[in-house]
Amino acid sequence: xxxxxxxxxxxxxxxxxxxxxxxxxxxxxxxxxxxxxxxxxxxxxxxxxxxxxxxxxxxxxxxxxxxxxxxxxxxxxxxxxxxxxxxxxxxxxxxxxxxxxxxxxxxxxxxxxxxxxxxxxxxxxxxxxxxxxxxxxxxxxxxxxxxxxxxxxxxxxxxxxxxxxxxxxxxxxxxxxxxxxxxxxxxxxxxxxxxxxxxxxxxxxxxxxxxxxxxxxxxxxxxxxxxxxxxxxxxxxxxxxxxxxxxxxxxxxxxxxxxxxxxxxxxxxxxxxxxxxxxxxxxxxxxxxxxxxxxxxxxxxxxxxxxxxxxxxxxxxxxxxxxxxxx
Numbered sequence: 001x002x003x004x005x006x007x008x009x010x011x012x013x014x015x016x017x018x019x020x021x022x023x024x025x026x027x028x029x030x031x032x033x034x035x036x037x038x039x040x041x042x043x044x045x046x047x048x049x050x051x052x053x054x055x056x057x058x059x060x061x062x063x064x065x066x067x068x069x070x071x072x073x074x075x076x077x078x079x080x081x082x083x084x085x086x087x088x089x090x091x092x093x094x095x096x097x098x099x100x101x102x103x104x105x106x107x108x109x110x111x112x113x114x115x116x117x118x119x120x121x122x123x124x125x126x127x128x129x130x131x132x133x134x135x136x137x138x139x140x141x142x143x144x145x146x147x148x149x150x151x152x153x154x155x156x157x158x159x160x161x162x163x164x165x166x167x168x169x170x171x172x173x174x175x176x177x178x179x180x181x182x183x184x185x186x187x188x189x190x191x192x193x194x195x196x197x198x199x200x201x202x203x204x205x206x207x208x209x210x211x212x213x214x215x216x217x218x219x220x221x222x223x224x225x226x227x228x229x230x231x232x233x234x235x236x237x238x239x240x241x242x243x244x245x246x247x248x249x250x251x252x253x254x255x256x257x258x259x260x261x262x263x264x265x266x267x268x269x270x271x272x273x274x275x276x277x278x279x280x281x282x283x284x285x286x287x288x289x290x291x292x293x294x295x296x297x298x299x300x301x302x303x304x305x306x307x308x309x310x311x312x313x314x315x316x317x318x319x320x321x322x323x324x325x326x327x
């Protein structure tokens with residue numbers, strides 16, 4: 001008999017202000033389960049779901065780095081990790097139970113517990129909830145970055161962007177405006193070996209085809225060629241020949257077309273990953289696109305891309321802006 005999987009969500013709000021800070025690196029998930037389950041089908045399923053290849057990166061990198069902690073070793077030292085997945089087999093259960101909890105032992109922490117009557121039902125619950133598992137940990141990592149950006153925000157950039165586009169993402173202090181016109185913005189954080197940037201542009205809304213992938217890609221390449229020159233004469237940024245991924249995203253009260261792929265520079269050897277959000281400004285009849293991209297030839301790029309992607313996820317219209325929180 002196949003066990004059903006139920007979802008429960010809870011949050012520990014008691015004495016939150018006194019909780020420890022989280023430990024662990026961005027992109028890590030600590031899996032608490034027995035060695036048998038880790039090496040067996042439940043652990044294999046967890047690694048397939050959460051440790052698979054991150055899409056559209058120049059080199060192979062996993063969604064998340066998973067490591068196992070047996071329940072007998074799950075002490076206070078490990079309880080403060082940022083992301084925890086707890087897998088347990090309990091023969092007394094009749095159905096599998098899927099529960100998400102926030103800030104259980106530290107903050108800002110995400111803990112997902114899956115309890116099932118058998119290893120087979122545990123495996124099935126992991127597989128059946130693969131999208132939910134990824135979304136939970138993706139949103140948790142994203143919110144940490146967004147909240148940090150808001151805490152250490154360059155408000156001046158947000159205000160300048162909003163005057164042109166009617167809204168803006170929240171940019172951390174280290175970002176600066178590289179280029180700004182009446183319909184285009186280029187905001188970046190550059191170090192000796194890395195470049196994380198957000199491009200924004202708006203075009204008039206002309207017809208209902210604005211959200212079609214070919215239309216978005218055609219407009220994006222036209223803007224990149226005009227606005228983002230390379231270091232050599234005749235060079236410019238463009239989207240690579242590899243067809244980008246495309247999906248429609250609905251997040252709370254916002255909807256947008258997401259594209260994810262690789263960019264390159266014509267007549268040069270630069271390139272890297274990008275993520276774009278394209279949405280409609282219905283009030284002013286504009287189509288707005290934000291392109292988050294990374295150039296980091298010496299390093300893995302997943303975490304850099306997650307950071308700058310989280311910035312475009314933070315976009316608010318001007319009437320939704322949050323007051324800058326006190327440090």
